[in-house]
Amino acid sequence: MQYNKNQSHIIAHQKQTYMDMGSYPFLSLLLLFLSSVLFFLLSNKRKKTNCDNILSLPIPPGPFPWPIVGNIFHLDPKKPHISIAKLAESFGPLFSLKIGSRFFIIASNPTSAREIFKIHDKELSGRYIPQINRILPETKTSAIAMAGECDERWRFLRTIAHTELFSSQALEYGSESRLKKVNEMLDFLNSKNGELIKIKDFIFASVTNILSRMMVSEDIVKSWNDSEEMQRIVRWIVECGAPGLFDLYPALSGFDFWIKKRANDFREINKRMWGDILSERKRMKQQKQDVECQDFLDALIKNSWDDNEIFTFLSEFFVSMESLTTIIEWAMTELMRNQVALIKLQDELTKAIDHKAEIVLNEECLSKLPYLQACIKETFRLHPPSPLLVPRSALQTCEVMKYRIPKNTVVVLNAYALGRDSMTWDDPLSFKPERFLNKNIDLKGTNYELLPFGGGRRICSGFPLALKQIQLILASLVHGFDWSLPHGNDHNSLDMAEDFGITLRKKEPLLLIPKKRNNLVVAH
Numbered sequence: 273m274q275y276n277k278n279q280s281h282i283i284a285h286q287k288q289t290y291m292d293m294g295s296y297p298f299l300s301l302l303l304l305f306l307s308s309v310l311f312f313l314l315s316n317k318r319k320k321t322n323c324d325n326i327l328s329l330p331i332p333p334g335p336f337p338w339p340i341v342g343n344i345f346h347l348d349p350k351k352p353h354i355s356i357a358k359l360a361e362s363f364g365p366l367f368s369l370k371i372g373s374r375f376f377i378i379a380s381n382p383t384s385a386r387e388i389f390k391i392h393d394k395e396l397s398g399r400y401i402p403q404i405n406r407i408l409p410e411t412k413t414s415a416i417a418m419a420g421e422c423d424e425r426w427r428f429l430r431t432i433a434h435t436e437l438f439s440s441q442a443l444e445y446g447s448e449s450r451l452k453k454v455n456e457m458l459d460f461l462n463s464k465n466g467e468l469i470k471i472k473d474f475i476f477a478s479v480t481n482i483l484s485r486m487m488v489s490e491d492i493v494k495s496w497n498d499s500e501e502m503q504r505i506v507r508w509i510v511e512c513g514a515p516g517l518f519d520l521y522p523a524l525s526g527f528d529f530w531i532k533k534r535a536n537d538f539r540e541i542n543k544r545m546w547g548d549i550l551s552e553r554k555r556m557k558q559q560k561q562d563v564e565c566q567d568f569l570d571a572l573i574k575n576s577w578d579d580n581e582i583f584t585f586l587s588e589f590f591v592s593m594e595s596l597t598t599i600i601e602w603a604m605t606e607l608m609r610n611q612v613a614l615i616k617l618q619d620e621l622t623k624a625i626d627h628k629a630e631i632v633l634n635e636e637c638l639s640k641l642p643y644l645q646a647c648i649k650e651t652f653r654l655h656p657p658s659p660l661l662v663p664r665s666a667l668q669t670c671e672v673m674k675y676r677i678p679k680n681t682v683v684v685l686n687a688y689a690l691g692r693d694s695m696t697w698d699d700p701l702s703f704k705p706e707r708f709l710n711k712n713i714d715l716k717g718t719n720y721e722l723l724p725f726g727g728g729r730r731i732c733s734g735f736p737l738a739l740k741q742i743q744l745i746l747a748s749l750v751h752g753f754d755w756s757l758p759h760g761n762d763h764n765s766l767d768m769a770e771d772f773g774i775t776l777r778k779k780e781p782l783l784l785i786p787k788k789r790n791n792l793v794v795a796h
């Protein structure tokens with residue numbers, strides 16, 4: 273066999289290659305190991321640096337907290353929304369408070385609102401869970417607003433509520449019964465022509481029955497006279513389930529001897545409200561009188577929830593009826609005080625809905641009326657029913673506007689301050705619906721200067737239904753009647769005092785005298 277230089281070169285090359293291949297697993301493992309160590313060290317360093325960075329940041333500024341009580345004396349318990357709006361003037365749009373042993377941050381302008389609802393929405397999407405909920409497991413499994421975080425269960429509950437109640441299809445389906453309820457309200461008002469009436473009572477009865485028809489196919493306010501009693505019951509449910517003093521001092525929660533009683537009351541009232549309706553429905557189902565899944569209650573029974581879970585889920589939606597009543601009462605109050613706006617709104621409605629033969633008001637047409645929409649937005653701006661929204665909680669320590677927000681901080685947005693911020697709004701204390709005409713500002717939680725329904729992933733899930741009800745009822749009241757104050761009182765003398773509670777209500781209920789104006793027909 274002849275030997276040549278080229279072959280020797282090839283053999284040498286092959287040897288080299290075999291050598292490489294022989295050591296390949298070792299080298300590659302070594303490289304893999306080294307790069308993993310490097311990656312681990314670097315990413316850990318980055319994480320550590322991020323963490324160190326966040327931990328080295330200051331918490332938002334705020335007034336000095338006293339030992340044990342914290343900043344409790346900085347708040348007027350009757351007007352906390354105004355106290356914290358004033359504190360924001362000194363400490364800025366994101367400031368902190370300590371109340372008891374709880375740490376709060378308060379956002380008060382569109383920039384800080386955007387940070388909370390958009391940029392840090394995920395980290396700040398928790399809710400503080402009051403102590404009472406720990407002994408009421410049903411509030412954990414079947415209450416949307418009380419879900420501690422946006423987990424699978426929360427998503428499931430929001431999906432049921434959306435599909436059955438708030439989707440366009442569900443709203444379209446419920447349209448006929450909404451219009452029926454509004455017609456009943458108009459009949460009632462016609463029967464009171466010339467008499468003095470407390471407007472929030474019939475508004476509450478109407479919005480509540482609209483919802484109860486959608487949910488359980490019957491009225492839960494059986495007569496107009498029962499409205500006050502039902503308002504008391506709803507308030508009672510909220511008060512039983514609301515955070516108490518011991519929530520501010522969790523270390524002392526073992527001494528809350530009343531908590532079991534409050535929990536029992538909560539169950540008892542819920543049962544009183546829904547027990548008979550549920551038993552009757554179950555009885556009908558057993559007798560196969562009502563096999564098909566027809567309303568919201570049927571859908572819940574189908575989910576095999578226990579009775580307490582069903583009661584809790586149903587009640588959660590009813591507590592928002594007070595918000596609806598409050599906003600419509602404020603809208604009527606503002607329109608009574610601002611007669612020019614009232615006449616403009618009546619004109620808009622007349623042009624849009626009066627036809628020669630009959631006057632027909634329908635939901636589709638109302639959603640397109642710019643002045644009606646502007647009046648509603650202007651009322652929400654000045655009188656957000658939940659001025660501090662529903663507080664959120666920080667799921668993890670995070671950085672917001674260069675401040676450190678520790679895990680479990682309670683996050684509050686002052687919607688009241690947002691709506692009256694003179695940096696955002698011209699002449700902020702005046703009722704001027706015109707400011708919204710030709711402006712692209714809506715209530716869907718992305719215009720951070722106006723957030724009465726909150727924003728981000730936890731935005732009010734009932735928003736689409738709420739808006740439909742407000743439009744329909746307000747338009748019917750304004751177009752169907754002329755309203756006057758008792759004893760020929762001057763419109764400017766209307767009392768505008770607020771009462772801070774479950775909602776920011778009008779302190780003195782609005783009393784008005786209706787005079788039939790139009791033969792209104794509310795139609796599909």
Ligand code: HEM
Pocket residue numbers: 416417418430483588589590592593595596599656657658661662663664724725726727728729730731732733734735737738
């Ligand atoms: C004027 C009427 C209403 C106002 C002003 C209002 C306001 C709010 C606000 C501020 C929140 C908290 C949002 C957030 O954390 O970002 C909320 C949550 C909620 N609202 Fe409403 N609401 C109204 C009507 C309704 C109605 C009619 C329903 C149902 C029938 C409803 C059901 C809910 C539910 C289930 C939540 C909890 C959402 C969650 O935590 O994921 N609301 N609402």
